[in-house]
Amino acid sequence: MPPVTTRSKDEPKLSRPVQVAEAIKDWVVEQGLQAGDRLPGEAELIVRFGMAKGTIREAMRILEAQGLIKTRTGPGGGGFVHEVSRQRAKALLGNYFYFKDLTIGDIYQLRLTLEPELAASLAGKLSDDILQQLENNIATYSKPAGDLEEERAQHIASLRFHAIMAEQAQNPLLGFIIDFMVNLLSDLTVYRRLYSPPNIELWKQGRDHQRALVKALRDGDSNLARSIMSDHMEIAWALMRQQEVDMQNRFISE
Amino acid sequence: MPPVTTRSKDEPKLSRPVQVAEAIKDWVVEQGLQAGDRLPGEAELIVRFGMAKGTIREAMRILEAQGLIKTRTGPGGGGFVHEVSRQRAKALLGNYFYFKDLTIGDIYQLRLTLEPELAASLAGKLSDDILQQLENNIATYSKPAGDLEEERAQHIASLRFHAIMAEQAQNPLLGFIIDFMVNLLSDLTVYRRLYSPPNIELWKQGRDHQRALVKALRDGDSNLARSIMSDHMEIAWALMRQQEVDMQNRFISE
């Protein structure tokens, strides 16, 4: 449970609700409240801070938007400390990169080193259930797709393979980042329609990599897992680059 | 400018303000509004959505908490689309990891591969100004510290070296993650008081690495930069591990 450097420096002046939200956050940390613990109700907060109902409510919304609390109505209801969900964290971080125009290359620069690292660290550590999930996932794209819609679905599914692995990471940081990159790629490739494998041989090679990878993971062969994933990433990147070129040619020819 | 998959699935029922916030977000994307553009005032939103003032305000606060808008009072004031700042993104992501208890090892597993990658990609790309900043930074810890407080300051400064580099990354994703990890380490090491170099030789070696690194960056020697940074990370990690052990011994002996 490391502390957080959330509070920044001397930005102009914070609005009341923001101040209250920060105060509540501090209070929670100070009290050592854990996820699930209830915090004071509106009425009490109103007197504690001497603020109007609306102000308190806005403060609660801020904390809620950050994923730090949930609120429930009814008796015994109120605000509850909540562990920020991975989904929420990914969405919030996605907002940051929305303005950044990332390229596929940027993402693969990281995937190229991080995914093999993850694969190596998971060798021999996955339950049969998870290994089965990975195999079931591969099964959904064992045959080349018939139409565009199916290609899109298969592309998303093949990315999902990596998300499943990411969720199993012992290292939360590594797991989160890979998971997040999978999301970025899903968005980017669907948005830019980069999901038609332009080279069926490469596509097959990628699928076979995943099969071999599951075997290496099951066998606990860490080095093999790393090396397969490394090859797999090279293939995946090569596929993406070809697709980008393809799309560009399509634009030019029209 | 990639799209965002912020909207999740069918979570129970969203409160009105959240719905309104989402609607406004969609509207902004739909209208193609850019950072700095003004969005409709409270009054107009009230009629547009047929909601009460308070509800609209809570929606605005949600967007503000996510770093997507800023609001100003006065004539011509209102809500303005705002590029999510890196600072804000780091804070929001920090909230996620607050509940995760990361280890120093988790962070170094990533630094070990990502920092060399960054170093290599920056070789020959930095302005004289930035190179100077890096050297000035090193100068602040050119001599071993006298007291604990100075050790703490030096430790933070030597981390700042990496933040400066991260800010220069061409790859926004790589830059952000390294920057974020530097923050995590600052928090963790200060919180756990892991800033006293237990081994003066290793400490000196680390400092010399940084000096050599700046030279390699200036000379545009990408491979050398990568390899120096790689060594530097190994040293840094070794230092941290020794300090963790030190702290543990201190606990045991007391």
Next chain:
DNA sequence: ATCTATTTGTACGTATGTATT
């Protein structure tokens, strides 16, 4: 420098919705 218009910010009272007992 002062006033004025505009727009957000704060306060409060009341009514409605919702879940627990």
Next chain:
DNA sequence: AAATACATACGTACAAATAGA
């Protein structure tokens, strides 16, 4: 089924900030 406890939503009134005349 009814009473209770709590959040949710609404509407109005007024305060504060800021740009422009």
